[in-house]
Amino acid sequence: MSYKEELKAKLYKDLELKCDLGSEGISFKNPDIFKNLDLGGEYLEQVHVLFDYNTDSHKAYDLPVAFYTPLGLDVQFRANKKSKYSIDYINGEFILFNNGEELFPLEFAKRPNYYSKxxxxxxxxxxxxxxxxxxxxxxxxxxxxxxxxxxxxxxxxxxxxxxxxxxxxxxxxxxxxxxxxxxxxxxxxxxxxxxxxxxxxxxxxxxxxxxxxxxxxxxxxxxxxxxxxxxxxxxxxxxxxxxxxxxxxxxxxxxxxxxxxxxxxxxxxxxxxxxxxxxxxxxxxxxxxxxxxxxxxxxxxxxxxxxxxxxxxxxxxxxxxxxxxxxxxxxxxxxxxxxxxxxxxxxxxxxxxxxxxxxxxxxxxxxxxxxxxxxxxxxxxxxxxxxxxxxxxxxxxxxxxxxxx
Missing domain, CATH: 3.20.20.70 (Aldolase class I)
Structure with a gap:
């Protein structure tokens, strides 16, 4: 198997995770953790047009739009307090967990300049x-x-x-x-x-x-x-x-x-x-x-x-x-x-x-x-x-x- 074939196999594993996250959403203990993410500055915040895909509404605070798997697939952020997936802010990084088991640090989608105009x-x-x-x-x-x-x-x-x-x-x-x-x-x-x-x-x-x-x-x-x-x-x-x-x-x-x-x-x-x-x-x-x-x-x-x-x-x-x-x-x-x-x-x-x-x-x-x-x-x-x-x-x-x- 070539390196590219191995890479594709790994990407399909990431795709499985993305699909699971799309269905399950993500939980977090306290929305205050997002104060450590420059939402509305460097990073893209959710602006709701047409539909809301969060199970839990969030009028009082901002949420990120998306993050990336380590191999570069973008995953929509959907808040769901009942999800088995969770994020926390630890030692300067946002970490994704599955039933308490650490998966990987998160990189969030960047905000375009026109959002500030x-x-x-x-x-x-x-x-x-x-x-x-x-x-x-x-x-x-x-x-x-x-x-x-x-x-x-x-x-x-x-x-x-x-x-x-x-x-x-x-x-x-x-x-x-x-x-x-x-x-x-x-x-x-x-x-x-x-x-x-x-x-x-x-x-x-x-x-x-x-x-x-x-x-x-x-x-x-x-x-x-x-x-x-x-x-x-x-x-x-x-x-x-x-x-x-x-x-x-x-x-x-x-x-x-x-x-x-x-x-x-x-x-x-x-x-x-x-x-x-x-x-x-x-x-x-x-x-x-x-x-x-x-x-x-x-x-x-x-x-x-x-x-x-x-x-x-x-x-x-x-x-x-x-x-x-x-x-x-x-x-x-x-x-x-x-x-x-x-x-x-x-x-x-x-x-x-x-x-x-x-x-x-x-x-x-x-x-x-x-x-x-x-x-x-x-x-x-x-x-x-x-x-x-x-x-x-x-x-x-x-x-x-x-x-x-």
Missing amino acids: KTSDGTDMRTVAIYNGHGVVFVAYSNECALRDKGKDCLFCNINATKDTYGENQCISWKYPRQIGETVAQAYREGSRHVTISGGFIPERREVDYYLDVAESIKEYTGLENFNGTACIGAPTDLSVIEKYKEAGFSTLAINIEVWNEHFFRAYCPGKEELCGGRDHWIKALEYAVKVFGRGKVRSNLVGGLEPKSDTLAGIEYLASKGVIALAPGWVPNPGSALEGHNSPNPEWHLDLAKKNAAILRKNGYTYEELYNAYAAPVTLVHDIYRIEDELLPIFSEIKEEVLV
């Missing part, structure tokens, strides 16, 4: 666009969904609950096109190269007009005609409006179907079922989007764990064959959602799904760059599998030829 109207840029790592910024133009007023929220979603919990603390509010354009431009000047625009459910006509204004603002402030942006939208009743997003300058489109099985779709996504034409219309919208944007430039999320694995894989297989990049990150029973307190499948289930998800995409010829350009946070298990198999992680470039067997 303001837009021309005085808005903190960190509340306009969060940094999702690997040069990707994410804008949630609205942290509320109109489906709640209709009693049709997706059962797994906590977008409205997140605003209720953190809104006052983190200035969660409607984002204006100029704010977005200025913030994205600043992030791009610092090295970012992809942006996703998303938000809650709003009336279709208003959504189209807003996205067009945002695209124009980003182009104005970045000076880029092709700003490598993803518009994340609901399936429009009039499919022809999809062409407007392409004309506006978005290079990729996301229409998240969430659940593949038609019966589960109806149960979990009542608003999408009743107000957006139902599951079959969502599929038609995705297929139409591929005709407009091209193969590999349309993305759809499924929530891994809400339905039998065979159904999710059937959806990934079908969509991939039609030109859609479909991923199924593991379901986290979000606090404030209708399914809060329920259990997601075990980590082994999710890791197996991710491996099969990646295999389907690779079989259909999708590249890492296509996954990167279509996704809002390129830190999923599937992204990691691509980075391992294609030797894209920094650790591979650190290998000297003379040490290869």
